[in-house]
Amino acid sequence: MHPAAAFAAATPVQARYQALAPSAPQADRMVDDQLALPVTADANDYIYQWEASHDYDPPAGLEKIEASVLAINAADGERNPPKTGVTEGAVKRIKNGKVYLIPASSETRGHFTTRDPRYYARQLLELLQSAPQRTM
Numbered sequence: 001m002h003p004a005a006a007f008a009a010a011t012p013v014q015a016r017y018q019a020l021a022p023s024a025p026q027a028d029r030m031v032d033d034q035l036a037l038p039v040t041a042d043a044n045d046y047i048y049q050w051e052a053s054h055d056y057d058p059p060a061g062l063e064k065i066e067a068s069v070l071a072i073n074a075a076d077g078e079r080n081p082p083k084t085g086v087t088e089g090a091v092k093r094i095k096n097g098k099v100y101l102i103p104a105s106s107e108t109r110g111h112f113t114t115r116d117p118r119y120y121a122r123q124l125l126e127l128l129q130s131a132p133q134r135t136m
Contacts, residue, residue, distance in 0.1 A: 069094050
């Protein structure tokens with residue numbers, strides 16, 4: 001494949017990283033900076049998460065969900081691309097379910113955008129204020 005064709009096939013997120021580090025030395029520096037950060041994660045936690053989810057089948061019980069649900073996805077997300085319609089189709093089956101799609105921009109970073117609440121704080125506040133309150 002010609003390099004120009006490969007770049008044209010890049011996702012919007014990859015293109016944004018290319019803009020942040022347009023040269024090999026800049027990209028190397030970006031990677032080195034990330035590798036220099038302290039590792040605080042426990043590998044066993046990740047193993048548990050993957051093992052616990054391998055046979056999980058959420059569609060089987062979506063209609064049973066009574067809680068208010070706000071499913072948040074990023075328009076430029078590469079792990080759950082909105083164009084597949086999977087999330088929207090699933091959330092339609094939840095009585096009080098809504099989907100919020102974070103618009104892609106030069107500031108978003110695909111799937112990782114959902115880690116930053118500034119992109120969905122207003123929607124979350126609206127959900128919390130409008131959700132039925134129950135006493136336990």
